[in-house]
Amino acid sequence: MSTISIKNLRKTYGPYMAVDDLSFEIPEACVFGLLGPNGAGKTTTFKCMLGLARPTSGTVLYGGLPLVPATQQHIAYVPERSVLYDWMTVAEHVEMQRRAYAKFSVPKANELLRQFGIDQRKKTRALSKGMRTATMVALAIAREADILIFDEPTSGLDPINQRHVLNLIINESARGATVIFSSHQIGQVERAAERIAVVDRGRLALEGSVDDLKSDRKIVEAILPSETFALNGLAGDPRITRIDRNGRIVRALTSHDAQDVLARFEALGASGLRIVDLNLEDIFLCAVSPADATADVVEGR
Amino acid sequence: MPVVLTVDPRSGVPIYLQVIDQIKRSVALGVLAAGEQLPTVKQLALDLTINPNTVAKAYRELERDGVIETAPGRGSFVRSNGSIETTKTAATDVARDAIEAAIREAKSIGLLADEIRSLTSAAIEKWFREGA
Numbered sequence: 001m002s003t004i005s006i007k008n009l010r011k012t013y014g015p016y017m018a019v020d021d022l023s024f025e026i027p028e029a030c031v032f033g034l035l036g037p038n039g040a041g042k043t044t045t046f047k048c049m050l051g052l053a054r055p056t057s058g059t060v061l062y063g064g065l066p067l068v069p070a071t072q073q074h075i076a077y078v079p080e081r082s083v084l085y086d087w088m089t090v091a092e093h094v095e096m097q098r099r100a101y102a103k104f105s106v107p108k109a110n111e112l113l114r115q116f117g118i119d120q121r122k123k124t125r126a127l128s129k130g131m132r133t134a135t136m137v138a139l140a141i142a143r144e145a146d147i148l149i150f151d152e153p154t155s156g157l158d159p160i161n162q163r164h165v166l167n168l169i170i171n172e173s174a175r176g177a178t179v180i181f182s183s184h185q186i187g188q189v190e191r192a193a194e195r196i197a198v199v200d201r202g203r204l205a206l207e208g209s210v211d212d213l214k215s216d217r218k219i220v221e222a223i224l225p226s227e228t229f230a231l232n233g234l235a236g237d238p239r240i241t242r243i244d245r246n247g248r249i250v251r252a253l254t255s256h257d258a259q260d261v262l263a264r265f266e267a268l269g270a271s272g273l274r275i276v277d278l279n280l281e282d283i284f285l286c287a288v289s290p291a292d293a294t295a296d297v298v299e300g301r
Numbered sequence: 302m303p304v305v306l307t308v309d310p311r312s313g314v315p316i317y318l319q320v321i322d323q324i325k326r327s328v329a330l331g332v333l334a335a336g337e338q339l340p341t342v343k344q345l346a347l348d349l350t351i352n353p354n355t356v357a358k359a360y361r362e363l364e365r366d367g368v369i370e371t372a373p374g375r376g377s378f379v380r381s382n383g384s385i386e387t388t389k390t391a392a393t394d395v396a397r398d399a400i401e402a403a404i405r406e407a408k409s410i411g412l413l414a415d416e417i418r419s420l421t422s423a424a425i426e427k428w429f430r431e432g433a
Contacts, residue, residue: 170350194355211358271409272409273408277314
């Protein structure tokens with residue numbers, strides 16, 4: 001099925017710009033996490049990818065080709081809000097999916113629903129929010145699709161079932177499927193995703209492999225000789241994304257080569273040099289927040 | 302594999318580096334014996350709830366470092382050829398990281414090379430006093 005390319009995607013609703021010039025690629029068989037604050041444009045991006053919303057401009061390509069109905073057959077989608085029919089039982093949903101999708105596996109659906117402890121005789125209106133999410137996840141995975149798009153696939157689930165959903169995602173990836181999911185629980189994305197994109201107010205704020213981001217994004221902390229000490233040329237260093245000063249303490253957020261940045265501070269006569277690791281939540285907050293977030297992130301440890 | 306690895310995904314240390322470090326430590330301690338089979342990539346990914354490509358990357362680096370070897374179709378194993386060397390290499394890697402972190406810290410709080418050297422000598426004296 002190969003790479004999914006999102007190129008200069010833009011979607012406006014009247015005067016509201018939901019997605020603004022978004023570009024990134026999702027490699028085949030990758031677990032890809034889409035992160036962003038509420039209203040950042042994640043769901044709109046998913047809808048444009050699925051052909052459920054028409055982009056104002058830009059394209060979404062699957063293996064270099066626009067989305068066609070034949071490709072749609074290979075994409076399973078779990079939306080954030082329940083799309084189950086209240087008056088139908090879970091078993092009736094299974095039957096409906098079987099008729100709609102050639103590759104749908106009834107034994108797999110039965111097994112997944114059993115693992116979640118869902119009684120198929122129940123009408124879906126009788127299920128809790130979390131169990132409705134679990135039902136949709138189970139039905140999507142039973143389609144044995146090449147691409148799975150999950151919008152908040154763990155919302156409303158207890159920690160045990162959340163972990164179960166993550167393991168299902170991992171299992172799908174291990175068999176070669178591409179999984180794109182959004183979650184507000186950054187710890188889950190940190191576990192399951194190989195690559196992430198952070199969107200903020202419709203724009204791409206950050207994109208890359210989780211491991212690379214953690215290896216590259218560091219805070220270099222140093223104590224300057226005096227409060228008025230000039231940081232000659234450091235503000236223009238391409239490796240430094242942001243500098244925060246508080247008296248003699250200076251913290252520089254680096255995008256790569258933290259060791260070299262540390263050496264530059266050392267050459268200036270700074271002391272107390274150290275490199276602070278950032279986890280995905282810290283990196284996320286630095287990417288989406290206004291300028292003083294770095295200091296808060298380090299202070300908060 | 303009798304060893305239960307644990308990773309802390311919320312740490313700032315990339316998960317694949319945590320996996321590498323723990324397997325090297327297990328080999329160094331002899332908890333993972335030469336020739337012992339490691340879980341498959343998929344199995345370890347599911348056991349730890351981490352991305353399969355992350356596990357694959359850790360295995361590739363461990364193989365490059367000579368700690369494990371992969372037989373196509375059979376799986377990954379702790380290297381059996383020159384197992385004493387493998388153990389020694391793994392132990393040296395783990396120890397080097399710990400020592401470098403300590404020296405970096407000592408330097409950052411303003412100690413000079415000679416001062417760090419005498420602290421290191423004193424520590425070696427302390428820990429190797431009896432026999433060895």
